Amino acid sequence: MGQDEITTRDRILNALQRLLVEKGSSGVTLEAVAAEAGVSKGGLLYHFKSKADLYNGLARRYRLVEEEHIAEARRTGAIEAFLRVSTVESDESAAGLWALFTALRGTDELSAEARDDLLFIFEGWKAALHAEIADPVTAEIVRLVGDGLFLSAVSGVPVPSPETVDRILKRLKDLAEHR
Amino acid sequence: MGQDEITTRDRILNALQRLLVEKGSSGVTLEAVAAEAGVSKGGLLYHFKSKADLYNGLARRYRLVEEEHIAEARRTGAIEAFLRVSTVESDESAAGLWALFTALRGTDELSAEARDDLLFIFEGWKAALHAEIADPVTAEIVRLVGDGLFLSAVSGVPVPSPETVDRILKRLKDLAEHR
């Protein structure tokens, strides 16, 4: 299998993500994921030996991707990167992350492993913000605004307009710099 | 049935809330809720004619309670009330609200009705904050910090210490007043 082709494994994880976003965790069955990925049920179970293993795989993939984001943000400016990332509306990946995050609690089909992978993402952003912003109270405010934006963007709660987000970003940058 | 006794209906909703918090939405089955409430399955279905109806009932109850909170907060000061409400860690009602909120999406067993009831709560707080804070950008920042706090408090993401919350509150009040 060539390295420029998408692996079946990734196709399966994409299918899981899509189903999670579109139908929610109750729509995720082994057969549905297999069908969505264009794979037989047996084929799916060849790659992921159980449903929990499937969720673990997706969580792990999110973590690896987000580690990259965070590392880059530490170079280019964490405040702006964080608020931009948190605002992504209608982004499939963000919606998937949220869907996985909410599916995670309340279901014991999610292992502590997956949970830790996802929490790591939040912790990683937190650490990056505190590294960049001297005052810890301001850093926490920025973090909470970002988490609030993420919650809004991805869960149907009213989301501020892009212009408002820009003004919020400017205000927070001011707070972080002088004073 | 005396008016000082708790109704069976409320006992059932309490049971649903408890199960939602402790086991998550996958732990919510008609039989489990009935058992938790000390009612037979048939009895449960007498009060709520389907699982969706059951969720609707809980969402509606949250909305009614929260309308009261918001109305009071408009009298006593929305900023502080909002951030305090959002910080409630290990509060059963808040945890239940969160559990319901996350169970809501991703399952079609939740009607638009229930969804609207919960979104109303977020909208209500938003309106109260904007009524109290002249500058809309500041008002949005306060709202997002609160939503971020709520997300943190209730979902396992790292939560700031109570002292930090106090300092955040003070900082936000300063922002809201002068300038």
Next chain:
DNA sequence: GTTTGTGTACCGTCCAGACGGTATAGTAGC
């Protein structure tokens, strides 16, 4: 003032379907 009827508040059982997971036999490509 007891028979008759109506509504409310349940209980217990049953069932068709869906689900996770296992198993097995077979196939195409390297």
Next chain:
DNA sequence: GCTACTATACCGTCTGGACGGTACACAAAC
């Protein structure tokens, strides 16, 4: 001959929901 699958059949379990029945309170009707 091993890897990466497909296809199909099957099992045990659980679930939402439907259903029939029960107990009791209250009210007319006679």
